[in-house]
Amino acid sequence: MRNVPTLLRREMNACFASVLGYVVLVFLLVVMGFVFCSSIADLLASGTTQITVMRRFFYWFWLPSLFVIPAITMRLLAEEKRSGTIEMLMTAPVTDFEVVLAKWLGAVVLYGLMWGLTGLYVLILRKFTGGLTSLDFGPIASGYLGVLLIGQFLIAVGVLTSSLTKNQVVAFLISFALVFLFVIGIWFGEYFARGTTFGKLFEYISCFTHMEEFARGIVDVRTVVLYLSASFWVLFVTTRVVESRKWR
Amino acid sequence: MQPMIKVENLTKRYAGVTALNGVSFEVGRGEIVGFLGPNGAGKSTTMKILTGFIPASAGQVTVAGCDVFEESLEVRRHIGYMPENNPLYVDMRVNEYLKFRAKLKGVARADRKERVQEAMERTGIADVQDRVIGQLSKGYRQRVGLADALLHEPDLLILDEPTIGLDPVQIRQVRELIKELGKQHTILLSTHILPEVEMTCNRVIIIHRGKILASDTPENLRKTLRSGGMVNVELRAPLADVQSVLPVVPGVASVTVTTGDDGMVYAAVEAKADADPREAIYQAAVQGGWTLRELTRSRTTLEDIFVQVTREEDEAEEDRRDQRRSVLR
Numbered sequence: 001m002r003n004v005p006t007l008l009r010r011e012m013n014a015c016f017a018s019v020l021g022y023v024v025l026v027f028l029l030v031v032m033g034f035v036f037c038s039s040i041a042d043l044l045a046s047g048t049t050q051i052t053v054m055r056r057f058f059y060w061f062w063l064p065s066l067f068v069i070p071a072i073t074m075r076l077l078a079e080e081k082r083s084g085t086i087e088m089l090m091t092a093p094v095t096d097f098e099v100v101l102a103k104w105l106g107a108v109v110l111y112g113l114m115w116g117l118t119g120l121y122v123l124i125l126r127k128f129t130g131g132l133t134s135l136d137f138g139p140i141a142s143g144y145l146g147v148l149l150i151g152q153f154l155i156a157v158g159v160l161t162s163s164l165t166k167n168q169v170v171a172f173l174i175s176f177a178l179v180f181l182f183v184i185g186i187w188f189g190e191y192f193a194r195g196t197t198f199g200k201l202f203e204y205i206s207c208f209t210h211m212e213e214f215a216r217g218i219v220d221v222r223t224v225v226l227y228l229s230a231s232f233w234v235l236f237v238t239t240r241v242v243e244s245r246k247w248r
Numbered sequence: 249m250q251p252m253i254k255v256e257n258l259t260k261r262y263a264g265v266t267a268l269n270g271v272s273f274e275v276g277r278g279e280i281v282g283f284l285g286p287n288g289a290g291k292s293t294t295m296k297i298l299t300g301f302i303p304a305s306a307g308q309v310t311v312a313g314c315d316v317f318e319e320s321l322e323v324r325r326h327i328g329y330m331p332e333n334n335p336l337y338v339d340m341r342v343n344e345y346l347k348f349r350a351k352l353k354g355v356a357r358a359d360r361k362e363r364v365q366e367a368m369e370r371t372g373i374a375d376v377q378d379r380v381i382g383q384l385s386k387g388y389r390q391r392v393g394l395a396d397a398l399l400h401e402p403d404l405l406i407l408d409e410p411t412i413g414l415d416p417v418q419i420r421q422v423r424e425l426i427k428e429l430g431k432q433h434t435i436l437l438s439t440h441i442l443p444e445v446e447m448t449c450n451r452v453i454i455i456h457r458g459k460i461l462a463s464d465t466p467e468n469l470r471k472t473l474r475s476g477g478m479v480n481v482e483l484r485a486p487l488a489d490v491q492s493v494l495p496v497v498p499g500v501a502s503v504t505v506t507t508g509d510d511g512m513v514y515a516a517v518e519a520k521a522d523a524d525p526r527e528a529i530y531q532a533a534v535q536g537g538w539t540l541r542e543l544t545r546s547r548t549t550l551e552d553i554f555v556q557v558t559r560e561e562d563e564a565e566e567d568r569r570d571q572r573r574s575v576l577r
């Protein structure tokens with residue numbers, strides 16, 4: 001793991017040097033800003049509490065993520081393969097897992113930073129509600145934790161997708177499809193199988209269930225472990241895919 | 249002393265293609281060896297196996313005494329590698345890139361700055377160190393690749409087609425640089441351009457269709473692989489005399505005679521293997537009372553050898569195929 005910090009730093013530099021990163025950031029801020037404004041409009045109209053504003057804010061986290069995650073992960077391994085730089089990378093004394101881990105970590109940090117900027121909206125909310133006392137920071141912090149936790153898993157899926165092809169567009173489309181399936185597919189399953197055993201299963205693995213808990217300030221260790229171990233397995237598979245050049 | 253590279257019976261099969269078929273060779277410490285072969289011969293495949301990027305299907309490969317598959321990380325520390333087409337991170341600045349690579353290659357923090365500086369100076373890119381790699385000319389990029397290969401002071405440099413895609417001036421510069429580097433490193437470079445090995449290498453390994461056809465110094469290859477070459481003769485003499493005398497001169501294999509408008513007789517003489525018939529031809533001219541205007545020997549170029557060797561191999565391959573076909577029938 002000695003080389004991970006070096007590789008991570010390179011990843012971060014590449015992110016900040018790319019125009020796409022800023023486009024994605026603006027996209028995220030616009031979408032979440034829109035969600036936020038509509039929530040505040042509701043708040044002012046119907047007199048619901050600010051707590052619901054933040055809940056609704058976190059509920060919609062999947063919408064920008066659907067595009068943001070494929071966009072920030074598509075480049076990672078596909079571009080190295082297309083340009084041939086993967087050969088430089090893998091013939092340096094680094095392990096394949098180090099490379100995969102650094103790619104994932106770089107995207108997670110970037111994703112976290114982008115969401116961090118939506119914190120501005122929370123400050124605006126504070127203005128509206130007239131000071132600290134009426135704003136509960138606990139659920140907000142755990143809500144962000146949920147965003148990061150579910151995000152890091154979906155990013156791992158994006159890294160895997162990026163390892164499967166040389167073509168960034170293909171990588172984007174596949175990971176978009178997978179994220180879509182994970183979010184909307186499970187939501188559909190949960191909705192239509194409601195009341196059956198399947199419904200229970202869907203509910204258990206649904207990111208909506210998890211996000212709702214996080215937004216209410218509940219941090220369930222089982223959920224945390226579930227997502228982290230899921231990412232670990234996805235990254236493990238990704239490493240195998242990267243290594244597969246060796247048995248083809 | 250153990251050789252720098254030792255390859256025994258190396259075979260590599262891609263899905264459906266046998267890229268290397270029982271390749272064996274050695275590279276001693278301090279040698280500059282040229283790996284010569286047409287496109288698709290298996291040069292890059294061999295290099296990718298040596299550097300641990302892909303494994304062999306069969307065979308033993310050691311670098312500096314370490315097995316490339318079992319001790320891959322250790323082997324990589326011994327090798328400075330420049331892959332085909334020299335892929336680089338085009339968004340990075342030269343010194344930033346080299347610093348990153350030095351870190352990856354485990355150059356100690358205290359030495360890093362110095363090594364990067366030294367590598368840049370040796371390859372002549374110190375003046376572009378703040379430029380973005382993507383904006384450099386191909387020649388400069390090639391030097392960045394070479395500088396990268398040098399960073400961790402490896403024993404062995406493996407350079408895959410280091411001059412491909414460069415203009416003639418850049419090619420000359422890069423070749424000079426390689427020769428210079430050869431004073432301190434063992435080098436294995438691949439090329440499909442003949443003059444390149446003649447100019448830069450102590451030894452040539454000719455590879456074709458995944459097999460090694462020859463391995464020797466350029467001079468020895470010339471000596472052993474080919475007849476004595478061609479001798480050009482220009483004479484003022486009766487055509488009939490020349491036609492009857494020259495073919496029986498000792499050391500002459502065959503003669504083609506033509507006459508020019510100026511009354512000169514031109515004879516293209518093919519010498520027998522390991523023979524130099526020039527003196528005997530001179531004697532014959534003196535005896536016949538001919539005026540001799542030119543008597544020169546054209547040396548076999550590596551190009552001739554290369555064409556000859558690969559042609560022989562192709563013909564042999566064809567024969568085998570014919571045989572198989574007739575057996576099947």
Ligand SMILES: Nc1ncnc2c1ncn2[C@@H]1O[C@H](COP(=O)(O)OP(=O)(O)O)[C@@H](O)[C@H]1O
Nearest residue numbers: 262263265267286287288289290291292293294
């Ligand atoms: N990844 C690959 N998959 C399948 N075949 C390959 C692959 N890489 C190379 N080959 C084949 O192996 C042979 C040797 O290729 P290569 O080593 O690149 O030759 P060279 O570098 O001498 O031009 C060629 O026939 C090539 O088509």
Ligand SMILES: [Mg+2]
Nearest residue numbers: 291292293332
């Ligand atoms: Mg090649």
